[in-house]
Amino acid sequence: MEAMIEAYCKKLKIGRTFYQGYKEIQAETHEAFLLELLKREVEHREIVSKNRNLKAANFDVMKTFKDYLFGNIQIPSSITVEDLKAASIVGKKENLILYGPVGTGKSHLAIAIGVEACNQGKKVKFFRTAALVNQLNDAKANGELRKFMKQLGKCDLIICDEWGYIPFEKEGAQLLFQVISDCYEKRSVIITTNLEFSKWNGIFYDEKMTAAIIDRLIHHSHLLVFSGQSYRLTHSTINC
Numbered sequence: 001m002e003a004m005i006e007a008y009c010k011k012l013k014i015g016r017t018f019y020q021g022y023k024e025i026q027a028e029t030h031e032a033f034l035l036e037l038l039k040r041e042v043e044h045r046e047i048v049s050k051n052r053n054l055k056a057a058n059f060d061v062m063k064t065f066k067d068y069l070f071g072n073i074q075i076p077s078s079i080t081v082e083d084l085k086a087a088s089i090v091g092k093k094e095n096l097i098l099y100g101p102v103g104t105g106k107s108h109l110a111i112a113i114g115v116e117a118c119n120q121g122k123k124v125k126f127f128r129t130a131a132l133v134n135q136l137n138d139a140k141a142n143g144e145l146r147k148f149m150k151q152l153g154k155c156d157l158i159i160c161d162e163w164g165y166i167p168f169e170k171e172g173a174q175l176l177f178q179v180i181s182d183c184y185e186k187r188s189v190i191i192t193t194n195l196e197f198s199k200w201n202g203i204f205y206d207e208k209m210t211a212a213i214i215d216r217l218i219h220h221s222h223l224l225v226f227s228g229q230s231y232r233l234t235h236s237t238i239n240c
Contacts, residue, residue, distance in 0.1 A: 053118035059126045063111040074225040087116040090157050096190045100226025106192035110159050122156040130166045136175035163193040164203045173204045184216045
């Protein structure tokens with residue numbers, strides 16, 4: 001009997017988890033038994049989907065909102081802490097610009113939002129911005145730029161960490177501009193940076209391009225300003 005069940009599930013492309021453990025289900029009616037069986041399968045698929053999304057996001061480290069402190073962040077009235085924790089920007093196709101000194105929790109917040117988005121079934125990609133530019137350059141050199149851009153186009157959220165920490169070559173800057181332009185009103189972008197807008201021209205070397213990318217980012221965007229000392233520096237001093 002179980003061999004036939006397995007064969008039918010395989011034919012219907014249903015995993016073994018659908019029927020494994022069915023003998024443990026306590027139900028008074030056939031309908032209740034079937035409902036519990038289907039519920040278990042849905043829960044299993046949700047877990048698999050979350051894990052797949054988290055792996056595909058390529059986070060450097062996993063960060064959540066557990067014990068995260070918002071005390072050193074100036075949050076605009078256009079968004080709340082609850083909105084951030086719920087990753088509500090992703091559904092609204094809004095952007096976040098996280099600005100402030102190194103080590104003040106910008107990357108942690110960006111990743112925590114990305115993790116929550118993954119848990120909600122959203123597709124996320126995390127990049128160190130310099131690494132993203134390198135991938136864009138390599139994709140273009142190998143004739144695979146369209147394929148790479150298509151992959152980015154399937155995302156609901158793109159996180160560009162350490163924006164402006166390293167200057168780019170002109171071609172790389174133009175490719176990064178293309179990515180941001182393609183995201184406009186289609187998907188959300190989170191940027192972490194320690195550079196104020198007036199210094200972004202040092203990244204793109206072109207005033208018109210700089211103005212255009214800022215215009216696309218700040219529309220439908222929230223600017224969070226971080227302050228305080230570096231968490232890593234403070235704690236390394238304490239431990240000395």
